[in-house]
């Protein structure tokens with residue numbers, strides 16, 4: 213397999229782009245080698261600039277849940293393109309997408325569209341503070357909520373991959389209202405509640421993807437809902453990754469909880485830049501123009517992005533691929549574990565609907581501390597062998613792999629061959 217054109221573009225890209233990437237998760241820092249440059253994609257496959265074809269399990273880190281360039285989505289985008297790109301005034305498409313989203317989340321009467329998951333979270337936090345009059349926010353280590361200052365502490369995703377404790381350039385005042393708790397540990401939250409009376413919200417990934425996939429225990433998630441309610445603290449579910457992914461109503465539907473404020477992104481834009489935050493009327497009425505909490509956006513509710521979102525969500529509803537995802541994830545888990553036991557490699561597979569990833573560790577992974585004990589060297593060897601056998605995975609041990617509804621049984625056969633080769637290679641590490 214040749215990567216000549218990717219290497220060329222990487223060198224060229226280094227001149228005027230930072231690390232030749234526009235998001236650090238795309239760098240291959242933790243797996244070694246140079247990042248791949250992509251030419252195009254269709255269905256479950258993605259092709260790099262050298263003409264190598266891969267089964268895509270990155271899927272733009274989640275958005276491409278139908279696979280690439282689904283014909284109904286492509287048609288809707290082309291139609292919208294012909295009407296104009298951006299107006300600075302409302303369109304019917306915004307109302308349509310808002311209806312689909314609010315119907316999917318029972319705790320949501322109104323929604324505001326923004327342009328990214330980061331923007332959704334920073335607005336949701338401002339809203340929680342506006343609504344409660346309190347400033348403190350509890351977040352969990354290993355959860356990633358975008359790159360706003362106050363959330364860049366003990367965060368997962370690229371920070372975990374690059375082993376960064378937080379970020380330079382974040383003033384200490386920006387994080388002095390951020391309290392850190394441990395995922396799946398209700399006592400760590402209770403401790404903050406007993407020490408601080410001015411907590412506005414607890415924010416979490418209801419199922420994490422940004423330290424790898426970690427599910428909350430029933431006691432933890434239901435206990436957290438009860439505890440926040442009793443204390444008049446808002447619960448913010450950051451479903452930027454999980455929204456519409458493992459169930460149409462997000463992780464909340466599968467776990468049986470209702471957030472006070474929900475953040476969305478990724479799937480909701482079908483590959484275009486869309487984020488959203490929504491809540492009950494009494495909370496959303498704080499947002500301008502109805503209330504005094506200001507939040508705005510020149511391109512928010514962009515008509516092309518709305519068309520992509522509406523068509524993606526409508527098609528998702530039509531296909532209802534969630535049971536199929538469960539079955540495929542089951543199959544993938546069994547492929548991984550049987551190859552691992554065949555070659556004597558220790559792994560733990562965590563999954564949630566269409567999100568799955570193996571940790572190179574023997575023990576269960578239930579929080580960030582445990583996730584960080586994984587053997588990232590083994591992951592790097594595994595990653596490159598998977599690439600060589602035509603499977604594109606996120607270049608990090610701490611990112612979820614994603615499934616799309618375009619995956620075929622032939623793809624799964626090829627995936628199995630790749631996993632066998634990759635696990636063999638891992639077992640040969642001295």
Ligand SMILES: *Cc1c(COP(=O)(O)O)cnc(C)c1O
Nearest residue numbers: 328329330356357358450452453
């Ligand atoms: C991706 C992600 C974000 C940030 O979204 P961007 O669109 O990258 O700004 C926030 N929260 C979670 C849970 C995410 O997975």
